[in-house]
Amino acid sequence: xxRILLADDQSLLLNALATILGAEDDITVAATAVNGAEAxxxxxxxxxxxxxxxxxxxxxxxxxxxxxxxxxxxxxIMLTTFDDDVLIHSAIDAGVHGFLLKxxxxxxxxxxxxxVAHGESVLAPAVTGRVMxxxxxxxxxxxxxxxxDELTARERDVLAEIGRGATxxxxxxxxxxxxxxxxxxxxxxxxxxxVRDRVALALLAQRAGISS
Numbered sequence: 001x002x003r004i005l006l007a008d009d010q011s012l013l014l015n016a017l018a019t020i021l022g023a024e025d026d027i028t029v030a031a032t033a034v035n036g037a038e039a040x041x042x043x044x045x046x047x048x049x050x051x052x053x054x055x056x057x058x059x060x061x062x063x064x065x066x067x068x069x070x071x072x073x074x075x076x077i078m079l080t081t082f083d084d085d086v087l088i089h090s091a092i093d094a095g096v097h098g099f100l101l102k103x104x105x106x107x108x109x110x111x112x113x114x115x116v117a118h119g120e121s122v123l124a125p126a127v128t129g130r131v132m133x134x135x136x137x138x139x140x141x142x143x144x145x146x147x148x149d150e151l152t153a154r155e156r157d158v159l160a161e162i163g164r165g166a167t168x169x170x171x172x173x174x175x176x177x178x179x180x181x182x183x184x185x186x187x188x189x190x191x192x193x194x195v196r197d198r199v200a201l202a203l204l205a206q207r208a209g210i211s212s
Contacts, residue, residue, distance in 0.1 A: 002117045003030040003047060007039035007065065008054040008079065013102065017052065020106045027113055036060030040068045048074045049117045052109075054102075055080045055087045063090050070095065075116050092199060098122035099199070115167045121198030123165055147193050148208055155192070156210060158185040162198060163205025 004021060006029060008014040014032055022029045031046040033039035037060040039053060051069045055062040055078045066076040077098040078091050088099065097116045100109060101124055112122040151159065154175075161171040168186070172179040189201055 002027045002113060003049050004028070004113060005031045005033065005039060005042055005046065005048045005051040005053075005069075005074070007033040007036065007042075007051065007057065007062070009034050009057050010054075013054075017109070021052075021110060021113065024110050027110065036062055036065030039065045043069045043072055043074060050075050050077060050113050052077045052079060052100075052113065054078075055091060061087075063087060063094050063096075066091065066096050067094050077112055077116055077122065092203075095197065097197070097199070100124050111167060120168055121202075122167070123199050123202040148210075150192060151189070155185050155189055158182060159189055159201060159205045160210045162186070162189075162201045163210055165202065 004027060006014060006017050006021070008017065011034070014034065018029045018032055021027050030048050031042040033042050034057075036053070036057040039051065039057070040060065043051060051066070051074050053062045053065055053069075053076060057065065062078060066078065070076055075097040077100060078088075078096050079100055079102050080088055080091075081102055091099070098112055098121055100112055100122070104112075104124065108124075112124075115122050148156075154177075157175055158171055161174060166174065168179050168182045171177075171182045175182075186198065186201070190196070193201065193204060195201055195204060
């Protein structure tokens, strides 16, 4: 059973999230919070696997709450909207494990919780597109192009799917390979491209135009 913490200062959305995710057979809502400070406190009290946090919250913002919660062990998904660019950039730097839009479909939300709980990272395609202007605007890593050239054809295929926001299971189905093989390719990509997580892979794929 995946134990989650939900935090949002909008009670209607918080209740909706709790209802949607609590209805899943393999997910249980261990705690809810209405601000970042309460989220951190609930994370200390309850055993949780994944925290789903609004990126904008009173008392303590979602990014500061995410940092504190990740230090305790749980993984974090940020909920955002289209106008949160600066906060999204900060959350990427903080090392959160996923981004979803607040209006994500229930199956997308549940799938993201499962993926993050199992060690993956999730970047909603719509969010990816929104932050790419910022990513492309930087100088970037001058050696990134050379490292991309060193990828095998299959690794490039996997990287393209990651850039589109696909989970390991979805990549396996699309490329007709085993999920364990996908995990092997992801590990190789992280090593070859010198990035720390799946979110960074997705951004790199978008920046290189591999997933377009």
